[in-house]
Amino acid sequence: MTDYRFLRACRREPVDVTPVWIMRQAGRYLPEYQKIRGKNSFLTMCKRPELAAEVTIQPIERLGVDAAILFSDILIPVEAMGVPLEFHEGKGPILGKEIRGQADVDALAVPDPADKVPFVMEAIRILRKAFEGKVPLIGFSGLPFTLASYIVEGGTSRNFIKLKTLMYQAPDVFRALMGKIAKTVVAYLNAQIEAGAQAIQVFDTWAGILTPRDYETYALPYTREVVGSLRRDGVPVIHYANDCAMLLPAIRTLPVDVIAVDWRIPLDRAAAEVGQNVALQGNMDPTMLFLPPGQIEECVRDVLRRGQSAASHIFNLGHGILPPTNPEHAVAMVEAVHRLGRKG
Amino acid sequence: MTDYRFLRACRREPVDVTPVWIMRQAGRYLPEYQKIRGKNSFLTMCKRPELAAEVTIQPIERLGVDAAILFSDILIPVEAMGVPLEFHEGKGPILGKEIRGQADVDALAVPDPADKVPFVMEAIRILRKAFEGKVPLIGFSGLPFTLASYIVEGGTSRNFIKLKTLMYQAPDVFRALMGKIAKTVVAYLNAQIEAGAQAIQVFDTWAGILTPRDYETYALPYTREVVGSLRRDGVPVIHYANDCAMLLPAIRTLPVDVIAVDWRIPLDRAAAEVGQNVALQGNMDPTMLFLPPGQIEECVRDVLRRGQSAASHIFNLGHGILPPTNPEHAVAMVEAVHRLGRKG
Numbered sequence: 001m002t003d004y005r006f007l008r009a010c011r012r013e014p015v016d017v018t019p020v021w022i023m024r025q026a027g028r029y030l031p032e033y034q035k036i037r038g039k040n041s042f043l044t045m046c047k048r049p050e051l052a053a054e055v056t057i058q059p060i061e062r063l064g065v066d067a068a069i070l071f072s073d074i075l076i077p078v079e080a081m082g083v084p085l086e087f088h089e090g091k092g093p094i095l096g097k098e099i100r101g102q103a104d105v106d107a108l109a110v111p112d113p114a115d116k117v118p119f120v121m122e123a124i125r126i127l128r129k130a131f132e133g134k135v136p137l138i139g140f141s142g143l144p145f146t147l148a149s150y151i152v153e154g155g156t157s158r159n160f161i162k163l164k165t166l167m168y169q170a171p172d173v174f175r176a177l178m179g180k181i182a183k184t185v186v187a188y189l190n191a192q193i194e195a196g197a198q199a200i201q202v203f204d205t206w207a208g209i210l211t212p213r214d215y216e217t218y219a220l221p222y223t224r225e226v227v228g229s230l231r232r233d234g235v236p237v238i239h240y241a242n243d244c245a246m247l248l249p250a251i252r253t254l255p256v257d258v259i260a261v262d263w264r265i266p267l268d269r270a271a272a273e274v275g276q277n278v279a280l281q282g283n284m285d286p287t288m289l290f291l292p293p294g295q296i297e298e299c300v301r302d303v304l305r306r307g308q309s310a311a312s313h314i315f316n317l318g319h320g321i322l323p324p325t326n327p328e329h330a331v332a333m334v335e336a337v338h339r340l341g342r343k344g
Numbered sequence: 345m346t347d348y349r350f351l352r353a354c355r356r357e358p359v360d361v362t363p364v365w366i367m368r369q370a371g372r373y374l375p376e377y378q379k380i381r382g383k384n385s386f387l388t389m390c391k392r393p394e395l396a397a398e399v400t401i402q403p404i405e406r407l408g409v410d411a412a413i414l415f416s417d418i419l420i421p422v423e424a425m426g427v428p429l430e431f432h433e434g435k436g437p438i439l440g441k442e443i444r445g446q447a448d449v450d451a452l453a454v455p456d457p458a459d460k461v462p463f464v465m466e467a468i469r470i471l472r473k474a475f476e477g478k479v480p481l482i483g484f485s486g487l488p489f490t491l492a493s494y495i496v497e498g499g500t501s502r503n504f505i506k507l508k509t510l511m512y513q514a515p516d517v518f519r520a521l522m523g524k525i526a527k528t529v530v531a532y533l534n535a536q537i538e539a540g541a542q543a544i545q546v547f548d549t550w551a552g553i554l555t556p557r558d559y560e561t562y563a564l565p566y567t568r569e570v571v572g573s574l575r576r577d578g579v580p581v582i583h584y585a586n587d588c589a590m591l592l593p594a595i596r597t598l599p600v601d602v603i604a605v606d607w608r609i610p611l612d613r614a615a616a617e618v619g620q621n622v623a624l625q626g627n628m629d630p631t632m633l634f635l636p637p638g639q640i641e642e643c644v645r646d647v648l649r650r651g652q653s654a655a656s657h658i659f660n661l662g663h664g665i666l667p668p669t670n671p672e673h674a675v676a677m678v679e680a681v682h683r684l685g686r687k688g
Contacts, residue, residue: 266556
């Protein structure tokens with residue numbers, strides 16, 4: 001197996017150049033993606049392996065990134081649990097299952113990935129063949145807290161009142177839900193690894209809405225269960241949480257290889273929080289891609305400089321690339337990372 | 345003048361009991377507020393001094409809080425600058441002025457408060473009479489960065505793409521806009537102090553979307569200009585920013601009396617960041633008011649315990665009280681603060 005720069009950095013081994021990839025690099029900002037999206041619904045693209053593979057491949061050559069991430073959505077396993085899922089243009093996901101009590105949790109399944117979401121593993125197998133010797137492939141899943149928040153809120157939310165009300169007023173129901181999601185995520189990620197995913201990123205997009213104390217009570221144990229139950233076999237695990245600065249003392253106790261952080265915390269401060277036994281990924285503010293390319297280079301330089309405090313650094317944005325981004329600006333960022341991130 | 349517990353805590357003087365008030369305590373969660381709101385638009389309530397005064401008074405006895413805050417909206421001075429403003433139920437504010445270039449900034453006014461928003465000062469005068477000897481009155485304003493974000497985005501936003509695009513691609517226009525807002529805010533707050541406001545809280549609700557570096561470049565200088573230009577005459581200034589953990593090293597350089605923080609950073613960590621020359625305000629998660637009252641007490645205890653690390657502590661929520669909150673739970677919180685926050 002080729003000794004990819006990205007995988008070496010995940011393992012904190014020396015690299016020639018800082019590796020870089022972009023969260024949501026297969027996405028709406030690319031005209032070539034829009035062309036396929038124009039003919040297919042978002043969910044169809046997730047569920048047809050040849051389409052998912054095609055848009056996964058699109059950004060690799062165009063951007064020159066060091067890793068590919070499977071095109072999919074964190075809610076795919078949630079739908080497989082029996083939660084009706086729709087995407088409406090501009091409104092985000094709509095989930096159609098209220099969780100009012102234990103009976104609602106009991107009604108959810110822990111799906112067998114081979115049976116319910118075989119298209120994900122099929123896309124991974126197609127991509128491994130296509131990428132052989134070129135770039136490694138990252139699989140992913142949402143973590144239980146974030147998936148529970150989508151289920152309980154019925155979509156995205158501003159204040160997460162339904163979720164926190166359930167969490168506080170019916171902790172047993174909340175825990176049963178989290179346990180069931182954790183089992184689902186473990187089976188889902190192990191199936192991805194078995195199909196060929198060479199790294200796994202787990203996403204806790206909404207963890208940052210919790211106090212550190214609530215995070216440790218209500219979210220962290222289920223993340224620990226997921227991460228601890230993966231049949232890794234050398235596959236590195238990357239943990240991403242948005243707005244995570246205050247959660248790093250808890251996150252660093254997880255047995256993960258890489259901690260990915262949002263743009264609010266400078267990487268040198270993050271390195272001081274997490275120590276030298278884990279790599280860092282991140283964390284340019286996605287809106288900085290609206291700068292002129294010359295100034296993007298200056299931002300890249302700042303992130304790289306701070307990243308030198310980490311045991312190892314994988315360059316990325318601090319959150320997903322935004323749909324109105326000019327693809328040429330993303331190219332300029334990747335090019336600047338490779339030019340300025342050369343070692344020795 | 346009565347030596348109010350709240351003002352003593354702002355000045356870091358000894359108090360008998362930790363003082364407490366609630367952000368948005370005059371608001372939608374109160375049935376008595378809804379009754380008045382049912383007959384008047386939100387903006388009418390802001391602009392008719394007797395209505396603004398009435399809803400400001402409502403929560404004081406019911407909750408037993410140690411300070412009152414004027415009922416108003418941070419966008420009132422923005423409308424006075426010449427930006428059309430509407431509030432639509434459930435959608436938040438809609439602002440009707442695009443900022444594309446210098447000409448759009450030039451077209452904005454720096455309004456004379458006595459001429460354009462006299463109702464604010466009239467409400468303050470009514471309230472000072474009503475509260476004499478009972479509770480002190482807090483005046484407030486949004487800070488330039490947050491007000492600019494509302495103007496440029498035309499309302500609330502998720503990713504602040506318009507704002508950051510202007511900031512990055514047309515920094516001169518952005519700076520001209522910020523300078524004009526800063527002048528407006530200074531005149532507005534000085535008029536409030538002159539009318540009788542006994543403390544001032546400045547709000548930078550959206551500062552937390554910036555990297556610490558961008559905060560120092562694009563927001564902090566204008567906050568410093570505002571805070572430095574107030575004719576305080578003993579009136580304490582409270583600085584609030586949401587999602588501010590990583591901004592505290594910058595915020596602590598401001599000449600303010602109190603730093604108010606959101607719930608994401610434990611108060612003992614915040615105290616370690618800001619030092620002993622400033623008081624702290626906060627920071628219970630507003631969603632914790634959905635807990636049963638017995639568990640609210642446990643949350644209050646945790647916040648009070650961490651608050652002991654600060655030079656002085658004013659209890660509050662970490663953000664505004666949420667509309668679906670049961671008022672009896674807010675009463676339980678205030679009661680618990682007064683019972684558990686008794687000194688020595």
